[in-house]
Amino acid sequence: MTSLKVQLGNYPHTRPLKERTIPVDGVDCHFTESSPLHAAFARMVRNLEYDVCEMPVATYLQAREAGVPVRLLPVVMVGSGHHRSLTRLPDGPGLSPRDLPGRRVAVRAYSQTTGLWVRGILREDFGVDASDVTWMTTEEPHVAQYRNPPNVRLCAAERVVDLLRAGDADAAVLGPRAIGGQGAGLVPIVPDAEEAERAWEKRHGAVPVNHLVVASDDAVRSAPDAVAALYRALAEAIAATAGERDGSPGGRAVAAGWTEPLLRCLDVAGRYALxxxxxxxxxxxxxIERESGFLDR
Structure with a gap:
């Protein structure tokens, strides 16, 4: 039996695989845990520590450009609208997106995928370019070869919200999970954020995707059937747990396969990234799609 070392987050759609209620045919999957999850992403793109690993869209695009030998599997693990991800302190001065040029915005890393989506929204909806803002970060990029633009500053703070509360940033970008954690009580800067998210989704025909899945080239070359079996099991688990997801953008984003929404989303993400x-x-x-052709075997 082929063994695969696998790093996936804990979601309703990964639980059946981790609990072995949905088997991965012919494969012994060794599921590892990472806390926080994003620490595993750097280990994957720098050291190829896993055979299969969850991966943010922006990190994958940077890794592919840098020649990191990984291939994308079309499995959306996490996605969400991101107009609500741009926040400010509730007792701070009023601030609109068009006020941001010349100001400082905190984000975990410039290459964080939520930041990618927020900057795209700022340019597309409000005419604010990424270069108009100073981006205050708490972490280096996952991909070691990447160099940040000159308007990015690495800070000593541990958390994005600490930069905001210390007055070192005027606004903060927080991912979907962080909004309910360190970002509790912060106020969205984008007016009517939920309505704006619906308009963005209608315009692009997709929900912004945050995390997909990658496999190392070594795993694909040495055990393509095993990687394909894991992909099929993930697709089955996503279908089996559909009732555990609601109709929110995050619930609707989770999917498997080269769907039209995923292709549209990747096209927009690639344009934003450039x-x-x-x-x-x-x-x-x-x-990218052709590189995953082994899944159809």
């Missing part, structure tokens, strides 16, 4: 210098060369979505 505009923001998250990557420095155009993203070929067709080539």
């Amino acid at each position: 505009e923001q210098q998250v990557v420095r060369s155009p993203v070929d979505i067709g080539a």
Whole structure:
């Protein structure tokens, strides 16, 4: 039996695999845990520590550009609307998105996928370019080869919200989980954020995707059937747990397969990434899809 070392977060759609109620045919999956989850992403793109690993969209795009030998599996693990991700202190001065040029905005890393979506929204909806803002970060990029643009500052703070509360930033970008954690009580800057998210989704035909899944080239070359079996099991688990997800953008984002919404979403993410210098060369979505052709065997 083939063994795979697998790092996936804990969600309703990964529970059946981790509890072995949905088997991965012919594969002994060794599921590891990482706390926080995002620490595993750097270990994957720097050291190829896992055979299969959950991966943020922006990190994957940077890794692919840097020549890191991984392939994308079309499994959406996490997604959400992100107009609510741009926040400020509730007792601070009123601030609109168009007030941000010349100001400082805190984000965990410039290459964090939530930040990618927020900067794209700022440019698309409000005419604010990424280069108009100073981005205050608490972490380095996951991909070691990547260099931040000159308007990015690495700070000593441990958390994004600490920069905001210390007055070192005027606004903060927080991912979906962080909004309910360290970001509790913060106020969205985008007016009518939920309505704006619905308009963005209608315009693009997709919910913004945060995390997908990658497999190392070594695993694909040595055990393509095992990686494909894991992919099929994830797809089965997503279908089996559909009733545990609501109709929110986050609930609707989770899916498996090269769906039209996923292709549209990746196309927009690639364009945003190039505009923001998250990557420095155009993203070929067709080539990414072709690289996963072994899944159809």
